[in-house]
Amino acid sequence: MGFVGKTLLGGVLAGTLVSSVMASDDDVFGWVENATIEPWGIMVKAKLDSGALTSSLDARDIETFEKDGEDWVRFRLKLEDQESGEEFSDRLERPLYREQTVRGAGGRDERPVVLMEVCMGDTIYEEQFSLRDREEMLYPLLLGRRTISHLGLLDVRNTFLQEPQCGDDAKVVHHDPEDDQS
Numbered sequence: 583m584g585f586v587g588k589t590l591l592g593g594v595l596a597g598t599l600v601s602s603v604m605a606s607d608d609d610v611f612g613w614v615e616n617a618t619i620e621p622w623g624i625m626v627k628a629k630l631d632s633g634a635l636t637s638s639l640d641a642r643d644i645e646t647f648e649k650d651g652e653d654w655v656r657f658r659l660k661l662e663d664q665e666s667g668e669e670f671s672d673r674l675e676r677p678l679y680r681e682q683t684v685r686g687a688g689g690r691d692e693r694p695v696v697l698m699e700v701c702m703g704d705t706i707y708e709e710q711f712s713l714r715d716r717e718e719m720l721y722p723l724l725l726g727r728r729t730i731s732h733l734g735l736l737d738v739r740n741t742f743l744q745e746p747q748c749g750d751d752a753k754v755v756h757h758d759p760e761d762d763q764s
Contacts, residue, residue, distance in 0.1 A: 608703065609734030612741040616664060617723060618748065620699035620706055622672075625664040625746065626722050628700075630736055634726035636682060636695065637709055640716035646678060646694060653678040655694045657713050661722050682712045697757050700729070701748035707732055708757040728761075 617628040619639075641657040648654070655678050661670045676696035684691045693712040700707055700723070709729045716722055730736055732755055737743065 610737050612743040613738050614741040618701040618746040624670045628723040629721040630725045637711045637726045637729045638724040639711040640722035641713035701746040703744040704747045706748050706752050706754045
């Protein structure tokens with residue numbers, strides 16, 4: 583086989599390899615997606631932010647307390663459901679997973695982190711969420727790299743590529759403490 587034949591064969595093989603490695607459309611998410619907070623099914627807009635490590639959720643009246651010898655967090659979600667327009671403003675309690683120190687232009691900020699479930703596409707992900715008042719932000723839910731790494735690919739050119747469709751039989755990906763990125 584001559585040089586031209588080998589070059590053409592190499593191109594065909596490379597093209598086949600690239601297409602087999604590329605994700606299906608089911609594994610591609612835009613930089614803004616609808617997501618549902620589970621188990622309530624509250625649909626909110628989520629910004630997928632590869633610049634953030636930990637996901638963040640809009641929470642108010644945040645307080646830590648002790649319950650049965652463990653640290654817990656009590657907070658109120660104030661979210662408008664994108665489908666119904668109704669406001670979800672329940673008070674929740676979750677075990678404190680860890681404390682997060684955030685450094686920015688405004689200085690240092692300590693935020694509690696809890697585990698919660700979010701539906702993206704057809705899968706429910708149990709993920710870490712730092713709690714903070716995001717009232718001044720455009721998106722009540724920010725998904726960071728820890729969460730994005732479980733979803734698939736992020737297409738920063740597009741939005742709303744997936745609709746949350748998590749029913750009773752949805753696949754659930756539980757949080758794995760060994761999977762924490764630093």
